[in-house]
Amino acid sequence: MSDSQQPQVLDGLGVSPGVAIGRAVCIENEALEVYRFPLPADSVEPEIDRLREATQRARSEILATRARAEEELGSELAAIFDAQALLLSDTALLSRVETRVRNERVNAEWAVHKEADELTRQFEELDDEHFSTRSDDLRDVVRHLLRALQGVAHHDLAEMGEQVIIVAHDLTPSEAVRLVRQHVVAFALETGGQTSHTAIIARDLNIPLASGLTGVTRLVTDDDPVIVDGSAGRVILHPSSAQLDEYSLRRTAIDKRESEMLAMQLLPAVTRDGIAIDLMANIDLNEEIVDAKRFGAAGVGLYRSEFLYIERSPNLPSEEDHFKTYRHLVDEMAPHPVVIRTYDLGGRKLARDVMDTEEENPVLGLRGIRLTLARPQIFRTQLRALYRAAVDRDLWILLPMISNLDEVRQFKAFAAKIQAEMLRDGAEFNPDCKLGVMIEVPSAAMIADLLATEVDFLSIGTNDLIQYSLAVDRNNEHVSYLYRPLHPAILRMLKFVLQSARTAGIDVSMCGEMASDPLYSPVLLGMGLRSLSVTSRAIPELKSQIRQLSMSELESVADECLSLSTAAQVEAYLEEFLEDKSVTEQSAR
């Protein structure tokens, strides 16, 4: 695959680990560059003809996309492209562009570009919450039109070859979901952080992703040979044959390590002194059930149901959509339990259609349980489906973003109403699903003892708990160094939550990223945690760590950690503890 061009290395952010070698497919979702050319008088009419031809081409392209979308995604989603095709046959739009070509004597590209700017501005001035989707449609249409004018071929995802590496400015979660179903082996993006939904999807589906690659879309052209190292965040364009060999070897090593890890699947997750730990899987899509089983998950500890919404966006999933998805999931995982978290939309997540207003500070805004309680119709659909899917299955319901007791009580009243209604309808359902709350807001952690008396289980979401407690956005490079899971404040909170659950005699598990790092296992287990839910691929490594620990010594490890005054001290202590262990183990052999 090596070619005559010089290798070029780009370094960015490692977002989803792994190595992939393939050929680039550039997805242009950023504006094309457009230049202004004055036209001589006699070129104006030929330019208009060129514009009309391009419009026809762009329109048939959109109609072809529509047909394919209808086949693959169903007619409701395909209808999105109706509006785009209509825009291209709208004389109101075209006459505006033509007038500009004639009056200003400029090239069609420039006229399209200026007219689109003007319209986008008008859309944005509208006091209306849905303008953004409209300007998206317009932008899409303009892109098609500019491409047709410039003779750039439009990508047909269905025609992509094997070993495709997607190179793009950024990627929305729904684009990512759609793309990984093709032959995509890696993503190389200009922007996007560690905790974006696209990042989560890439990691869960085991697709390497490097982001923060400034200029990558400019440097790469279609079909260029590319290596993506998603662990280091590195992309190599036109790799040399030596680099290709090196990365093929690494690819083989990764595959080998993976098969070793898979062997771990057959062994139980118990400490040396026989204490069993539940290792469950976090999943977003039913496609990941395969991995959860392959890596030996003892159930699903967190199913993020909002991905169902994201996949259908901008449409809301119907009760049947919910029901089929959940039923498939619980059937596949039976007899293991499955914890389904109700919609956690809002915040930075996609809530375009559900939210009516722009929020100044969405992370602290109408999201999670707040949003669902405020939109009972949407919640009702989901709850009915959950109770129906739970018949003869171990389905647990988990509420996100709980910050006080009233929300739990409000939910219970709402659930009782739904169940009464289902009883009246004669629906077949299971009213006895376990109910739990996420502990991810500091106020919820501080009243964990009160919450524990009202629910059947607690689930600690460390990503948000840490972010809210330490007032740190870890995607913000200026403050990300302050994001420390071992901060004494976090450890004290965790200890209180675990104690509260034990006192109340209810289950507690941890589903945040803190659970998946083997460095933290000694202190978490030592404080009493017995159930961890992590991305499936992290299970083998975690299991191998747990099998080397003895619970008898972990309690004092936890006490020691809690007595230290800074995160750095706790980190150093844990590293030393694990290092000593592996040394002792080596010498014992």
Added chain:
Amino acid sequence: MIERDVEIVNRLGLHARAAAKLVHLASKYRSNISLAMNGEVIDAKSILGILLLAAAQGSRVLVRCEGDDEKDAMAAVTGLIANRFEEES
């Protein structure tokens, strides 16, 4: 010429897909069909016009049809709007 005042009742208002349905429907009739709101009058056969009208849920729109099939056109257009563009259960 006939006119009728209708309310946009669907949740998303005249958003892109609803607008597309309206244009498709309006284009089946020979009559001139326009929508008026807040002093703006737009052609119901132009999607751009409809989108720029930005009629959200709850807004009132004046539908005007003029032509030999104006009665049928009016019934169809107001029917689609009342029917929430067939998009919500």
